[in-house]
Amino acid sequence: MDAPHVPVMLDEVLDYLAPAASRPGALAVDATLGAGGHTEALLTAHPGLTVIGVDRDPTALELASKRLTDFGDRFIPARAVYDAIPAVLAEHGHERADAVLFDLGVSSMQLDRPERGFAYAQDAPLDMRMNPDDRLTAEIVVNTYEVTELVRILRDYGEEKFAPRVAKAIAAARAKAPITSSRELADLVRDAIPAATRRTGGNPAKRTFQALRIEVNGELDTWRAALPAALDALAPGGRVVVMSYHSLEDRITKQVLAQRAKSATPAGLPVDLPGTEPTFRLLTRKAQQPTKTELDRNPRSAPARLRAAERIAPTGEGGDS
Numbered sequence: 001m002d003a004p005h006v007p008v009m010l011d012e013v014l015d016y017l018a019p020a021a022s023r024p025g026a027l028a029v030d031a032t033l034g035a036g037g038h039t040e041a042l043l044t045a046h047p048g049l050t051v052i053g054v055d056r057d058p059t060a061l062e063l064a065s066k067r068l069t070d071f072g073d074r075f076i077p078a079r080a081v082y083d084a085i086p087a088v089l090a091e092h093g094h095e096r097a098d099a100v101l102f103d104l105g106v107s108s109m110q111l112d113r114p115e116r117g118f119a120y121a122q123d124a125p126l127d128m129r130m131n132p133d134d135r136l137t138a139e140i141v142v143n144t145y146e147v148t149e150l151v152r153i154l155r156d157y158g159e160e161k162f163a164p165r166v167a168k169a170i171a172a173a174r175a176k177a178p179i180t181s182s183r184e185l186a187d188l189v190r191d192a193i194p195a196a197t198r199r200t201g202g203n204p205a206k207r208t209f210q211a212l213r214i215e216v217n218g219e220l221d222t223w224r225a226a227l228p229a230a231l232d233a234l235a236p237g238g239r240v241v242v243m244s245y246h247s248l249e250d251r252i253t254k255q256v257l258a259q260r261a262k263s264a265t266p267a268g269l270p271v272d273l274p275g276t277e278p279t280f281r282l283l284t285r286k287a288q289q290p291t292k293t294e295l296d297r298n299p300r301s302a303p304a305r306l307r308a309a310e311r312i313a314p315t316g317e318g319g320d321s
């Protein structure tokens with residue numbers, strides 16, 4: 001396989017999911033199928049496992065389905081946004097999954113196709129939709145959002161220190177003619193950022209492009225809804241693994257998992273009240289990062305932060321906790 005399509009933190013994903021994925025007749029949901037790398041490894045490692053592979057991008061589903069044909073009906077593709085996992089499970093006659101995997105963000109496949117407009121290093125139309133049927137594109141955001149809205153997006157989703165300067169530069173440029181290409185936007189962002197800070201920290205357009213992508217695809221709102229829904233859909237003893245690629249996603253992941261892993265009994269009571277016990281146990285105390293060996297092999301894995309948790313099985317319901 002080409003280096004850019006190597007699945008991120010594959011050994012760790014396989015290790016964390018193994019106890020759940022190896023149960024007899026186990027069902028896993030790969031909520032972010034992409035090129036199908038993690039799913040292929042899971043299906044190979046666990047001959048009794050079935051995987052429902054979810055993606056909102058029809059191109060990803062098509063390519064991954066081709067790659068996974070050898071697994072027959074042990075692989076089930078599903079085009080959906082991942083906050084609809086309970087509905088996808090129901091559609092296929094299941095209520096619960098034993099394992100759920102989220103490898104968030106954009107795939108190498110999407111980044112490497114200039115026409116999708118995700119990459120600031122290539123010239124392309126300002127699109128950035130993961131689902132080409134969605135209405136909102138990066139071009140619409142850049143050319144129609146109020147300056148104050150642009151500032152908020154750039155600051156909140158891109159963690160861009162110079163958000164007001166970049167937003168003002170966008171407003172000035174679009175007053176002359178609509179901004180339609182990724183190169184034009186990348187140049188404009190570079191010129192808006194003070195020269196002294198331009199020399200460090202990689203391509204200055206990176207943060208603006210991340211912000212636009214998150215806005216176009218509603219990524220954080222979807223994530224806030226999707227993780228709790230996926231946790232509810234896990235069978236007792238079932239496991240979830242999440243890989244995030246920026247701190248905003250990871251913060252949500254951390255908060256949601258921590259909430260489930262603590263008792264809801266009011267502080268000060270000596271024992272947990274019935275029904276308020278923790279429902280998950282954390283398998284990672286801190287977010288885990290790719291090893292040095294993986295970073296050398298696949299530099300794109302650098303931002304990955306992995307968290308894993310297991311649904312606690314009430315006594316007598318199976319699972320290993």
Ligand SMILES: C[S@@+](CC[C@H](N)C(=O)[O-])C[C@H]1O[C@@H](n2cnc3c(N)ncnc32)[C@H](O)[C@@H]1O
Pocket residue numbers: 006007008031032033034035036037038039054055056057060080081082083103104105106107108130222
């Ligand atoms: C980083 S890639 C996954 C790569 C995959 N694990 C592999 O091994 O090839 C993320 C994938 O998730 C999809 N995706 C992102 N947000 C989504 C969402 N809200 N609902 C469904 N799919 C989503 C993207 O279209 C992309 O194909």
